[in-house]
Amino acid sequence: MTTFFQRLRELYENSPDQTVLHWMDARQPEHPISYRELIHGAAGYASALQDAGVQPGEVVVLILQHSEALVYSFFGAILHGAIPAIMPFLTEKLAPEAYRRSLKSLFAVTAPAAVVTYPEFLSEVQAAISSGGPVRKVLLSTEIGPRAEPDFSAMRGRERAPEDVVLLQHSSGTTGLQKGVALSHAAVFRQLDTYAEAIRLGSGDTIVSWLPLYHDMGLIAGFILPVLRGIPLVLMSPFDWVRAPYKLFQAVSRHRGTLTWLPNFAFNFCAQKIRNRDLEGVDLSSWRAVINCSEPMHYKSHVMFLERFRAQSLKPEAMATCYAMAENVFAVTQGGIDAPLTVDAVSQRGLLVDRIARPAADREAAMNMLSCGRPLANVEVKIVDDSRRELPARHLGEVMLRSDCMLTGYYRRPDLTEKAFLDGWFLTGDLGYLAEGEVYITGRKKDLIIVGGKNVYPQDLESLASDVPGVHPGRVVAFGVFSEELGTEEVMMVAEMEAGEIPQIEMEETAQRLSEEIRRRVTQGSDIALRQVRIVPQGWLLKTSSGKIARGANREKFLSEENG
Amino acid sequence: MTDEIEMTLAKYIAEKILKQPKRVISSEDRLISSGLIDSFHLVDLALFVEETFRVRMDDTELNAQTFDNLAALAAIIRARQTPQ
Numbered sequence: 114m115t116t117f118f119q120r121l122r123e124l125y126e127n128s129p130d131q132t133v134l135h136w137m138d139a140r141q142p143e144h145p146i147s148y149r150e151l152i153h154g155a156a157g158y159a160s161a162l163q164d165a166g167v168q169p170g171e172v173v174v175l176i177l178q179h180s181e182a183l184v185y186s187f188f189g190a191i192l193h194g195a196i197p198a199i200m201p202f203l204t205e206k207l208a209p210e211a212y213r214r215s216l217k218s219l220f221a222v223t224a225p226a227a228v229v230t231y232p233e234f235l236s237e238v239q240a241a242i243s244s245g246g247p248v249r250k251v252l253l254s255t256e257i258g259p260r261a262e263p264d265f266s267a268m269r270g271r272e273r274a275p276e277d278v279v280l281l282q283h284s285s286g287t288t289g290l291q292k293g294v295a296l297s298h299a300a301v302f303r304q305l306d307t308y309a310e311a312i313r314l315g316s317g318d319t320i321v322s323w324l325p326l327y328h329d330m331g332l333i334a335g336f337i338l339p340v341l342r343g344i345p346l347v348l349m350s351p352f353d354w355v356r357a358p359y360k361l362f363q364a365v366s367r368h369r370g371t372l373t374w375l376p377n378f379a380f381n382f383c384a385q386k387i388r389n390r391d392l393e394g395v396d397l398s399s400w401r402a403v404i405n406c407s408e409p410m411h412y413k414s415h416v417m418f419l420e421r422f423r424a425q426s427l428k429p430e431a432m433a434t435c436y437a438m439a440e441n442v443f444a445v446t447q448g449g450i451d452a453p454l455t456v457d458a459v460s461q462r463g464l465l466v467d468r469i470a471r472p473a474a475d476r477e478a479a480m481n482m483l484s485c486g487r488p489l490a491n492v493e494v495k496i497v498d499d500s501r502r503e504l505p506a507r508h509l510g511e512v513m514l515r516s517d518c519m520l521t522g523y524y525r526r527p528d529l530t531e532k533a534f535l536d537g538w539f540l541t542g543d544l545g546y547l548a549e550g551e552v553y554i555t556g557r558k559k560d561l562i563i564v565g566g567k568n569v570y571p572q573d574l575e576s577l578a579s580d581v582p583g584v585h586p587g588r589v590v591a592f593g594v595f596s597e598e599l600g601t602e603e604v605m606m607v608a609e610m611e612a613g614e615i616p617q618i619e620m621e622e623t624a625q626r627l628s629e630e631i632r633r634r635v636t637q638g639s640d641i642a643l644r645q646v647r648i649v650p651q652g653w654l655l656k657t658s659s660g661k662i663a664r665g666a667n668r669e670k671f672l673s674e675e676n677g
Numbered sequence: 678m679t680d681e682i683e684m685t686l687a688k689y690i691a692e693k694i695l696k697q698p699k700r701v702i703s704s705e706d707r708l709i710s711s712g713l714i715d716s717f718h719l720v721d722l723a724l725f726v727e728e729t730f731r732v733r734m735d736d737t738e739l740n741a742q743t744f745d746n747l748a749a750l751a752a753i754i755r756a757r758q759t760p761q
């Protein structure tokens with residue numbers, strides 16, 4: 114078993130001139146980066162961390178935009194034996210105080226020894242660092258240059274063993290940042306080896322990605338997999354992609370790209386938001402797999418995507434799916450590589466009422482479920498009921514999994530790690546069923562909302578809305594509602610108005626004002642845009658027997674009222 | 678608001694992006710930095726501007742530095758509509 118350090122060293126010594134990635138940035142011409150440049154860039158960071166007194170095994174938080182500095186600092190931390198954690202970057206609409214709260218929460222749980230950021234964020238980062246706390250050094254990316262002739266024998270990454278933690282992955286938001294998924298070198302390599310086999314990764318492949326590196330899909334499939342296995346990677350920034358989605362298609366055409374991973378909403382987004390003139394001359398025939406992953410996937414999104422890009426020679430058999438989670442490094446299943454994707458037409462009534470995914474009978478209302486494919490060779494999947502008893506095929510229940518590439522633990526949170534496992538099986542919190550050995554995901558047990566592939570914890574949004582004067586504190590619910598047009602969930606919120614001396618005549622105006630203020634605070638505090646905010650009188654929200662606000666029940670109530 | 682370009686933009690943003698037809702957006706309201714228009718809708722706005730006013734918007738211009746309110750966006754559109 115090897116380590117990242119050893120693999121990077123081999124790649125540097127054996128193929129220094131090979132292009133590891135083609136860097137795309139809207140502000141400069143595309144340019145290739147070789148393994149030599151990658152290691153020289155990373156070695157600069159390794160030596161800066163050494164000089165800063167950071168020890169192997171300590172965490173280094175990277176607060177950098179999608180940039181070459183992010184790539185170099187990530188591998189630099191690893192060459193030094195430190196554990197990199199990429200922080201989702203501050204966007205322009207996020208309020209500084211909300212960002213500071215997120216940073217403080219991250220620092221408190223993760224206890225990083227150092228932070229790497231830009232000079233512009235130095236004051237923000239320093240404001241979040243408590244004196245006497247764990248953070249000993251803030252390094253500025255602008256002050257760290259490449260280091261030619263790196264001396265591997267002096268680098269401390271060589272001290273790390275395969276079972277040691279190599280990196281941390283976080284979801285964004287106050288809640289997500291408290292749960293760092295710690296992965297070992299060995300777990301990552303086992304995932305890369307089995308996943309490479311599942312997707313038949315070979316020397317003819319080129320991966321094209323716009324995914325952010327702070328998310329498991331972008332970090333593992335769209336970054337670490339190609340870099341450590343010597344597969345060319347064409348990498349663009351998510352910031353650029355969302356403004357110019359056509360650039361992904363031009364890049365696939367230009368580089369003869371073969372593999373791309375996309376969250377479900379991106380299939381809709383690309384199908385709807387690209388001008389014909391931007392697709393002139395684009396040829397997508399090289400694409401052998403466009404893999405839908407990381408949020409609930411929908412058959413209609415695939416149909417929409419195929420229809421839109423058929424004229425550019427997109428092959429129908431390129432459509433693929435994957436069920437993945439950071440806790441398993443990345444992929445749990447893979448579908449659509451050797452055989453066409455399975456679409457399971459199940460009875461709507463069976464699924465929703467009887468909780469059994471039985472094939473739809475003639476003239477019965479059916480739902481087209483997209484298969485996530487089969488579990489990887491090193492992963493076992495089972496479906497269990499509420500008492501954790503294994504269910505037969507086609508019965509709906511919670512998905513549990515067991516593999517040899519699971520997380521080491523939630524970093525410095527043994528309590529959360531313990532709760533996540535039962536007799537060696539990981540409780541995913543996802544609902545689904547198994548049929549003919551393939552996995553289908555139908556929803557979630559936990560109240561997580563996924564917007565455009567990004568995990569959103571409703572309690573974060575509810576706590577922001579509760580701070581609005583006039584809203585009854587704690588009497589707020591946030592939940593997701595799937596939009597067929599967007600191919601992802603939209604976030605809705607229901608908030609109770611504080612009972613007070615509001616005359617009836619001013620009610621509507623007050624509700625309007627509260628709704629505006631909630632939208633403003635939630636967007637600035639969380640970077641999430643609310644689709645609808647409904648202000649209701651006191652007593653509207655349903656509570657559980659223990660007095661807690663029940664998200665699911667209130668979501669149903671909201672939807673039934675909305676739909677008349 | 679009397680400017681016709683601004684009015685057309687405000688109507689589009691309220692109805693199609695925010696899906697709140699009654700929402701009033703004034704000339705100086707911050708659009709991008711406030712999060713009123715999230716990044717997923719910037720490209721919709723660019724496509725609408727191109728189709729409606731027959732001017733080109735580059736994707737590198739879709740940020741708060743280039744325009745952050747209706748007045749600034751209308752000014753860009755007007756400058757590009759004027760024959761050079």
